[in-house]
Amino acid sequence: MTVLAGAGRCDPSLVEAARRGDAEALVSLIGAAQPDVRRYAARNCRAADIDDAVQETLLLLYRRVGTLRAVSSFSAWLFAVARRACLRLLRRATGTFQTPADEAEARLALLAPEDIRIDLSRAIQSLPEHYREVILLRDIEELSIDEIADVLGLTRESVKARIHRARLMIREYLIRD
Template identity: 35%
Template sequence: MNNQLDNRDEEGMIASILAGDTQLYHELIRPYERSVYMMALTYMKNEADAEDIAQEAFLKAFRNLASFRAEAKFSTWLISITLNEARSRLRQKSAVRMESIDEPVEEGGSVSPAMLRDWKEIPSETVERGEVRQLLQDAVTSLPEIYRGVFILRDIQELSVNETAEALQISISSVKVRLHRARMMLQKQLAPQLRQVAPKSKRRWMPWS
């Protein structure tokens, strides 16, 4: 999440909102509106549902602002609310088979670096093509939920490992393992498709080439 307010500014704004200056809430959430919407869209795969999720997340954050712990980051807390709302909506709609967030993850053993170290390594001129953007979005939304959330927070929202662990309420080691697995899944799915649409002259930049 870029363009965030300084933590001290956020603390002051939250205090003012709780004191009755509710109009400030729009300024508080403004830096996070797109990030929250994109997070919801990746889960829901539907713009209308994503807008509903984002709106509900902001409303719930406002209603529960008094319970926000100042030692945490507002953005992390807001992401947690968004994730919970998206999961709840998916369960209600029974649109997809949800995997338990408590599913055991093998923490032990060595984890070799994923070949797809960062989806942003794909050349920008390739990503800008609509067909490639759609391939990337479809691939991310197809990830099992426990891996999708970590990938979105770390590689798209660019939260730190600690912030991701806090938002998902899992251990730091689980974040690292799940991110590695998410990248490997995406590599396996995207490699053959991107070879077809990416210019041959640019393939030397592809991490799996």
């Protein structure tokens, strides 16, 4: 298992092995990702927050790499995690007002994966049938937009709109108290 030099991306087989639970691959992945995360944090965080952002990002990588749906989205996912860590640290340092969505996101981050699965399952079950159907086909069955459109006899635009609305409803369900 190797790291692709200069690309800022890890070997997909390394990511896949870590995703499946290979402890050695996970340690290698964290070691390979750390310099890129540090560079990103150095450019996007306050100087005082760089180490904390890197630590938070790598900790989340350790905890959540198994939930990654597509190996090809690893880099984008990792940098999104780092960006959120930088923003969270900045808000904490400046005392910026947290919105209810920010508080809910923080609350969800503290839940055990089993509890998140249960909440997500309930959120999906609460959707109207036509929204639940597209979410299950897209996010569980991992069908493409075109495949979903063919299965349901809808246009691409209708499928994309339903997925968008369904995800908004799921988010609202998860952030309410």
